[in-house]
Amino acid sequence: MFSWRKGIVAITGIVVAYLFFGAQVYAQATVKFPDKIFDVTKYAVSGTVGTASIQKAIDECTAAGGGTVVVPKGKYQIGPLIMKSNVRLELKKDATLVAINDVTAFTSTPETSQYAANGWVAFINARKASNMAIVGDGVIDGQGAFWWERYKQEQIVSGGRSGTNRPRLIYFTEVANVLFDGITLKNSMSFHLVTKRSSDITINNIQIDAPVDSPNTDGIDPMSTRNVLITNCTISCGDDHIAIKADGIDNAHPNASIENIRVTGCTFLAGRGLSIGSESLGGVVNVHAENNVFRGCMYGIRIKSPRGKGGEVRQVTYINNTMTDVETCFVFSGYYTGIPDDPVEAKKILDAGGFILGNQIYPNDADPAQPYVEKRTPYFHDITITNITCTGQNTNAGFVMGLPEKFLENIIFTNVKIQSQKGMLIRNATVTNKGLVITVREGAPFILQKNGVVK
Incomplete structure (x- = not known):
């Protein structure tokens, strides 16, 4: 269990810990369980x-x-x-839960549909439950290779349009007061750990491991979830290490669909970064990431959403993080569109001055403005990046790109040192330089495109 206990108060029988950081308050529930043991071996059949x-x-x-x-x-x-x-589920050392390779077992039925996402139930599910924990030194193994190969074949048949179409490893929706501590998650069918429309989630000291080429194997995805602490985790995967998402407008929380997320003391290895998005529909507010280490990642820090799935992202702080040998250190972008299946269409965009980064294609800076739609147009502002070093064989310092209909504003870099092959591209955005030093091996440290400003 956790050793931190700051500002503890009792509320209706549940102990809630409040972590204070600056002017922000992060509330995390602390689970409590009776001293009753239920050993699964006592329930064995034959x-x-x-x-x-x-x-x-x-x-x-x-x-x-x-x-x-x-x-x-x-x-x-x-x-x-x-x-x-x-229920506190404890996996003892050398205990491994292994998912069976059975499509039928994971296919949603009328009895299990309340737990399902996109027609699939997860390996471990929960809905409308509270005061739960999954802890211990054991392993939860999704045996993802079976599912990844199935997905790749579907992609070939569909021409790359089959969607994720696989179960999650852990999928908790509409839950509260949940702890994940010490466990190892590996080889998920798709996303490893998802909480959706939930609150008061603590994820501490877990390991997540999947091959770098495993499709859509996000590490941790808080979706439209409030009050989340992610600390001391080590993640290596095939997609976002952490993806903080607002997947819809929440009438119960009109201020933002997802709020109060703190990520601290984590190590990110192979994978695609600490991300907000791609869904930010409904808004994201008050995210704090501190004392994290990025090594050998495809991306470091990202905020990314496309038109139609974007929203307002604000009050985001990155402080005292370090990056080494990261392909692209920073991406803050209102563009997030996949490369067209039609090579002729893709070539047309590139010939006009667009470019490809990862799996996304970006138009040139003459891209025309479209109507601004509140809560659906990506709009990122009040983002502070402080005391960060990016050293080693980094390729791109970063991309800060708003949309012509809604610029990115108040993006502040303070005491940030970047070594990279190429500089930072800025378009439809204002970057405040309070000690941002970019040392490049080619070209200029700042690449200013249309409406790109450094002050």
């Missing part, structure tokens, strides 16, 4: 612990008012599980 055995232990635990479901050392090949309120 000596085998299967899906039904573990699910029965979870069900009896919640029915008894809560406690700890213990998974001892061993390898357990199972199908999807449903977590319940007041």
Whole structure:
């Protein structure tokens, strides 16, 4: 459990910890469980612990008012599980939950549709539950290779238009007061850990590991979730290390769909960065990232959304982070469009002065303004980047690109040192330089395109 305890108060039987940083307050719930043990081996059928055995232990635990479901050392090949309120699932050292390679088991049914996303249930699911934890030194293995190959074949047949079309590893929706601590997540079918429309989530000291070429294997995705602490995690994956997303307008929270996210002390290895987006629809506010390390990543820090899926992103702070050998250190962009399937169309954009970065294509700076739509047009402002070093074989210092219909504003770099092959491209945006030093191996440190300003 956590050692920090600052400003602890009791509220309706739940202990809530408030972390104070500057003027901002980050509330994180602290889970509490009765001292009752439910050992899954006691529920074995013919000596085998299967899906039904573990699910029965979870069900009896919640029915008894809560406690700890213990998974001892061993390898357990199972199908999807449903977590319940007041359950602490503890994976002992050398305990591994392994997802079975069975498409039918993960296909949504009328009975499981409430837990599903895009027609799939996850390996571990929860909905409308609270006071839960998944902890310990064990492993949750999605056996993703089976699903990645299936997805690649679908992409070939569909011409690259099949969508993600796979289960998540952990998918919790409409939950509150949840802790993930110490576990290892590996080889997810797609995203590893997703919380959606939830609150008071703490993710501490977990390891996430998937091959760099594994498709859509995001590490941690808080979606339209409030009050999230992510700390001391190590992530290596095939997509965003962390993707903070607002996937829709939330009438209950008109200020922002996702709010109060703190990421600290994490190490990001192979993967595509600490990101906000691509969905920012409904708004993102109050994100703080501090004392994180980026090594050998494709991207470092990103805020990215396309027209129609974007919104207002504000009050975002990055402080005391370090990057080494990162392909592109910073991306703040109101453009986020995939490369067209038609090579003729892609060539037309490139011949007109556009460019490709990763899997996205960007138009030239003559791109015409489109109507501004509040809560749907990407608009990023009040972003502060302080005390950051980017050293080693970095390729691009960064891209700061607003839309012609809505510029990026108040992007402040303070005491930031970047070594890179190429400089920072700025378009439809104003960057405030308070000690941003870019040392390039070719070209100029600042590449100012239309409406690009450094002051």
